[in-house]
Amino acid sequence: MIKQHPEPWLWLLFSAGGVLSAMLMPMLLLLFGVAFPFGWVAAPSHAQMVAVLGNPLTRVVLFALFMLSLFHWAHRFRHTLYDGLQIKHLNEVIAVLTYGVAVVGTGVAAYILWQIP
Amino acid sequence: MSDSHVYTPYHPRWLRRRVSTYWWLQKWSYFRFILREGSCLFVGWFVLYMLLLVNAVGKGPDSYARILEWSAEPWVLGLNVVSFLFVAFHAVTFFEAVPQALVVHIGRTRVPGRLVMAAHYMAWALASVLIAWLIVGA
Amino acid sequence: MTPSHDVVLVGGGGAGLRAAIAIAETNPRLDVAVVSKVYPMRSHTVSAEGGAAGVIAPDDSLDAHAYDTISGGDWLCDQDAVEAFVTEAPQELLRLDHWGCPWSREADGRIAVRPFGGMTKMRTWFAADKTGFHMLHTLFQTSLKFRSVVRYDEWFVTRLLIDDGSVQGVVAIDLKSGRIEAITARAVILCTGGTGKVFPFTTNAAIKNGDGMALAYRAGAPLKDMEFVQYHPTGLPFTGILITEAARAEGGYLINKDGFRYLQDYNLGQPQPQPVLRTMELGPRDRLSQAFMKELDKGRTIEAEYGHVVHLDLRHLGAKKINAKIPFVRELCLKYQNLDPITDLIPVRPVVHYMMGGVHTDLNGATPLPGLYAAGEVACVSINGANRLGSNSLPELLVFGSRAGRAAAEYASRGRDVNPSVLAQAKDEAHRLEHVLLNTRGRERIADLREAMQKTMEQSAGIYRSGASLENGVGQLRGLQDRYADISVQDQSRTFNTERVAALELAFMLDVAEAILGSALRREESRGAHQRTDFPKRDDERFLAHSLTYRSADGSSRVEYLPVTLTRWPPAERVYGEAAPHGGPHHVAGRKVSSGTAI
Amino acid sequence: MADHITLQVARYRPEQQSDITFDEYEVPCPKEWVVLDGLNHIKDRLDGTLSYRWSCRMGICGSCGMNVNGEPKLTCATFLADYAPGPIRVEPLPNFPVIRDLIVDIGDFMQKLVRVKPWIMRQTEKPVSEGEYRQTPEELDEYKQFSMCINCMLCYAACPIYGLDPKFLGPAAIALAQRYNLDSRDEGASDRMAVLSEHEGIWGCTFVGECTKVCPKHVDPAGAIQRYKLTAALESMKAIFMPRGA
């Protein structure tokens, strides 16, 4: 019997987050972060946004994107901290902080997404 | 394996070198690795930014307008341009690694890694077009 | 405390590791030590490329393999040994399959075989063209699972410990610390490989210095058939890197400066577009190397930067076949010769490759000294006779490695305890190594002596020798032995002192070189790899016998003869080409084996 | 092209020094010479006390790995002329303890290798008399690449994670475990899982990817590790969602 470690699960979340963010993020960020503010393209109206976000499918996809990306961030950030800065002795603290933020962030995301009428 | 640190004629003192804290500055490829890992910060920022946006949409047209205005502030705009570059870099590094991490079989033959990678790039392009169409086109 | 084991193996190459596993499997209660001057997976077996012969094809027979081996060895093989060898080789190779060796396969998953020089049938098993590499790593990794096998990695053995004529252990230097230690044992097996480095131009690695031959020789065991040194016809100039015979087996041509397949002028048959077994490029190595020398005399070789060469032409095989069957050949050519065999001709010349002779043993690897066994290239069980066929050495390591292992295990389990008096010998040896060698302020540079020895050997005992050249060589070696007394070792450190090792290896080589010249001088005939210009004919009257070289008290060599064991194959003329008596011309059909091999 | 080149060779004599120093030597530089030929020239002609390992001079025994101008290389397969006009800096492989001059201790790897059980494991052994295990060329191709490892340790020298955490199992050991896991004759994958899925096993690797870049035999240890992560993760999922047995 294989002992259950958390590592495979964290890695799965990390990878899934990596793939999903790679697929969806660049375009979203290009539109909302760069193109609209620069005025290259007119930003969608509030009504349009509500229509798009009102679709349950959009919300599910966004929720998955937010949650997995947060875990992606948490996992990578944790590793970078102790490989880059060599602060391995703080292993546990870092893990609690990073994954903690991801869990809380996921809750907040769920709350915000389901607020939309 | 002898771990002795004291030199005697029969117990040579082995030299144990420490990895420098700035190891990632020693080689371009290490630095690129750190940049790749660093991209996660921008992934995190993106989630935060989008949540603020969605939250604003939920709060009504006024807050939505306010957030659009805020997003045009130079520092936000600057941050987002950098974030976009990092996120795109993240995407490229992720797809680059696909052939190494994923072996796909169709029946008993192995699909060449390049093909698997190409499929990912195609999916990326498709997803991006779909998003653009949903938000701008519709 | 002196480490003590039931069996000590000197050498962790193919033969040594196979022996270690054999002992561990025969009697798990025996504890076995593998003492090796390099990590086992660095042993020279790692560079064997072409393959390992063993009868497996339905149209093949053990008798055919035996006949090819015996005729290839110019009837100097002991036929009982050859029969044991061909019978056990396929089983040993199969065992390696069960241990994970990545043999190349037929489309249906069966083992694939390829043709090889001097063989009448396709019977050479291969793992692309890294056969030795895969065999060695398979053996090494498999050996890791046996708890009774202890390793002394990077320990250099300098002498055998002997009590009343029987061998009871070794003295070795732990290179990392420089500590000199006696390792006692009820039985010792020498598996130290060959001695190519006594010659200047060789395929052999830096570690092949005839250590084990010299160890046994100094301890009083005879060296057998040392005059038979194999030249491989296709080495890269300058580096001596081997281009495996598999390149010819897959269809490569040897051509001279006129683009002519010159082997047809030397009784090796007529050229065909496809390789034909036992003819032309698939003739035996001694004949091919001798043909090169004749071409050189006729002025038909190509003059290149590092001496004369001929060309190996693989271009007509095409990229696909080259990449699938001989990828390492391409890798080596690209890396070391800066040419691509798909489009370019490969310059090659004969290069010292293998020592047919070695420590005299019986069929179970036992030497005349009780408690001392030998297996692999260091030993001479006499299956190779006057010329080894390509791909017979790797299975020899397995068959006789495992026989020697079993025999030594048997001996050790009933053997007597080690006599503590051998420790006094160990002390003497430690004294010699510490004080004599570490404190010398001599004037002779190791490299100078080594190069002089190598040159002497090439000039006096090359592909063609004569009484005069050999006499001359003997004299020069004497001089070198004298100069050795004044050797200089600059490095006074104990930690990984590779200069001290080089000095000891040079001493081993000088002794082995002397045995080679001594036995070559007394064999007044031409047979297999031993070609005397002053005695160009084989002489079965006088020399259908093994030479046994002993070391006399004064350090010089003394040669005796031992009749060859004949069972079913009376001596006959060696015929290659169309007139081959066995099997006759046999066309090799192309077959698809593994493809897309990574290199 | 210059006919000589300068080698700056790292020296460490444990009896006399507590850190590496550099000695400079000028060696001939014909186009056929590799870095190892340069070192041999030094040892034979200029300074007999220089210590380093080598054997096959054909890139297969794996003993001559060193850092050449900061990159882990097989010195028998690295040409001097490629670095002209020099100088060339030759150092012991990083991430390992240095024993002497260019010689490092690889005992750590040798122990790790045993831990991943690199041998065929089977429920029932087939007797040799029954012949070979059938294995098609396609099945062979599944693991062949990972069987090409010559244990040269260049990958360990290039992997910063190993440098930071010597407990990390490391690229070659994991690749060799994968070599057996993917062999159709082997049934030991679940036995190896215990060691590989430890924190210091595959999960220690953050996919720096340098191991694969420096590997002279195209083993792609980075790929082996990533693939194994996926397998291990899927196994974990299976264990939860499809508990075996009743």
Ligand SMILES: Cc1cc2nc3c(=O)[nH]c(=O)nc-3n(C[C@H](O)[C@H](O)[C@H](O)COP(=O)(O)OP(=O)(O)OC[C@H]3O[C@@H](n4cnc5c(N)ncnc54)[C@H](O)[C@@H]3O)c2cc1C
């Ligand atoms: C380039 C090349 C290609 C070849 N290709 C083929 C082929 O295709 N087919 C074939 O059948 N044969 C081939 N051969 C021949 C065959 O590979 C060798 O004969 C065989 O590998 C020798 O194996 P071994 O176990 O006897 O010795 P090795 O593998 O040489 O091992 C010797 C061992 O002894 C140890 N040792 C030596 N001296 C000491 C000492 N003083 N103290 C401690 N340890 C010591 C070494 O460390 C090493 O572990 C080839 C040979 C060469 C050189």
Ligand code: SF4
């Ligand atoms: S994986 Fe490559 S680099 Fe690492 S030890 Fe093996 S051959 Fe060398």
Ligand code: F3S
């Ligand atoms: S360099 Fe190291 S971190 Fe992983 S991908 Fe290779 S083992």
Ligand code: FES
């Ligand atoms: S000397 Fe063998 S790999 Fe370089």
